[in-house]
Amino acid sequence: MVIKKNTKIYVAGHRGMVGSAIVHQLDRKGFTNIVTRTHVELDLCNQQAVADFFEQEKPNQVYLAAAKVGGIYANNTYPAEFIYQNLMMEANVIHHAFKVGVKKLLFLGSSCIYPKMAPQPMTEDALLTGKLESTNEPYAIAKIAGIKLCESYNRQYGVSHGVDYRSVMPTNLYGPGDNYHPLNSHVIPALIRRFHEAKVSNAPEVMIWGTGTPRREFLYVDDMAAASVFVMELEKAIYNKLTEPMQSHINVGFGTDFTILELAKAIGETIGYQGTIKFDSGKPDGSPQKLIDSRLLNSLGWQAKYGLRDGLALTYQDFVRSL
Numbered sequence: 001m002v003i004k005k006n007t008k009i010y011v012a013g014h015r016g017m018v019g020s021a022i023v024h025q026l027d028r029k030g031f032t033n034i035v036t037r038t039h040v041e042l043d044l045c046n047q048q049a050v051a052d053f054f055e056q057e058k059p060n061q062v063y064l065a066a067a068k069v070g071g072i073y074a075n076n077t078y079p080a081e082f083i084y085q086n087l088m089m090e091a092n093v094i095h096h097a098f099k100v101g102v103k104k105l106l107f108l109g110s111s112c113i114y115p116k117m118a119p120q121p122m123t124e125d126a127l128l129t130g131k132l133e134s135t136n137e138p139y140a141i142a143k144i145a146g147i148k149l150c151e152s153y154n155r156q157y158g159v160s161h162g163v164d165y166r167s168v169m170p171t172n173l174y175g176p177g178d179n180y181h182p183l184n185s186h187v188i189p190a191l192i193r194r195f196h197e198a199k200v201s202n203a204p205e206v207m208i209w210g211t212g213t214p215r216r217e218f219l220y221v222d223d224m225a226a227a228s229v230f231v232m233e234l235e236k237a238i239y240n241k242l243t244e245p246m247q248s249h250i251n252v253g254f255g256t257d258f259t260i261l262e263l264a265k266a267i268g269e270t271i272g273y274q275g276t277i278k279f280d281s282g283k284p285d286g287s288p289q290k291l292i293d294s295r296l297l298n299s300l301g302w303q304a305k306y307g308l309r310d311g312l313a314l315t316y317q318d319f320v321r322s323l
């Protein structure tokens with residue numbers, strides 16, 4: 001679909017890892033009218049503030065990349081904040097976008113919406129077929145609610161108001177702008193910090209939780225941004241043909257997974273760490289594999305461009321800059 005370059009596009013969460021990559025992608029594609037607000041300027045949990053913002057700006061399109069995001073530790077420690085804030089942000093943004101006539105919106109979910117025991121690789125139709133992983137259930141429930149909000153507005157207002165709200169479910173993402181906090185971060189930024197500090201202090205070994213055998217999938221953030229714009233721009237007839245009114249989300253993955261050992265080696269080599277990698281097999285591993293099935297998106301001609309090594313090199317440069 002050809003979208004005019006002066007279309008007014010609101011990117012919610014533009015200072016985050018994914019939101020900033022979406023803004024860059026839109027810039028690269030020549031879009032000239034991108035609207036943003038920082039968290040301080042606009043708290044998306046504040047319904048009145050969100051209503052006022054949409055009334056004032058009246059954007060044509062919305063990318064909803066703002067969320068409260070974190071690793072297992074943060075999800076387990078702050079479950080109330082994860083479910084409350086994510087539900088509020090989604091409900092406020094989606095409803096008030098609708099109220100001012102936004103026809104196109106893209107909601108970013110997460111692969112943690114799928115049941116813990118879903119067959120691998122996880123296809124879109126695995127949603128709501130079983131129990132969720134307990135550590136991030138509140139976050140996952142909020143993300144599922146986001147998909148269902150989009151679908152419900154489409155079903156009720158699609159014909160009458162031309163509403164076309166879509167959802168993408170990314171696998172684990174990494175890249176510049178990631179959160180490198182030692183406790184609250186995801187596996188790649190956490191390991192980048194750990195290996196970097198081990199290199200600087202000449203530590204003889206780096207210890208990693210678990211056996212190193214679980215398999216995980218990782219997508220570089222610029223690929224995610226490109227996929228987001230790709231899905232937003234898909235012709236409505238194609239999107240509708242590939243999805244169903246009550247199963248409308250599309251997976252966005254790299255397509256291949258890696259063991260944690262393979263990942264740790266790749267990070268160690270990227271950083272130039274010479275010591276030994278050890279695994280504490282007394283610590284929990286989590287699921288043996290988490291891979292999403294991206295064949296639906298791939299069938300439309302989209303493919304990830306950044307290999308793991310290239311993505312890690314760019315991310316490490318960003319980490320060093322952030323010190």
Ligand SMILES: NC(=O)c1ccc[n+]([C@@H]2O[C@H](COP(=O)([O-])OP(=O)(O)OC[C@H]3O[C@@H](n4cnc5c(N)ncnc54)[C@H](OP(=O)(O)O)[C@@H]3O)[C@@H](O)[C@H]2O)c1
Nearest residue numbers: 013015016017018039043044045066067069108110172173
């Ligand atoms: N990172 C991943 O591995 C991953 C994987 C799958 C899906 N996703 C999804 O991708 C999306 C973006 O994630 P990300 O990694 O880019 O997260 P991020 O770097 O933490 O960015 C999230 C952004 O949302 C903003 N935000 C949070 N609460 C807000 C509020 N109440 N009002 C206004 N802004 C608020 C944050 O601002 P402050 O920092 O100022 O609070 C931040 O700029 C999320 O929907 C996430 O679920 C991410």
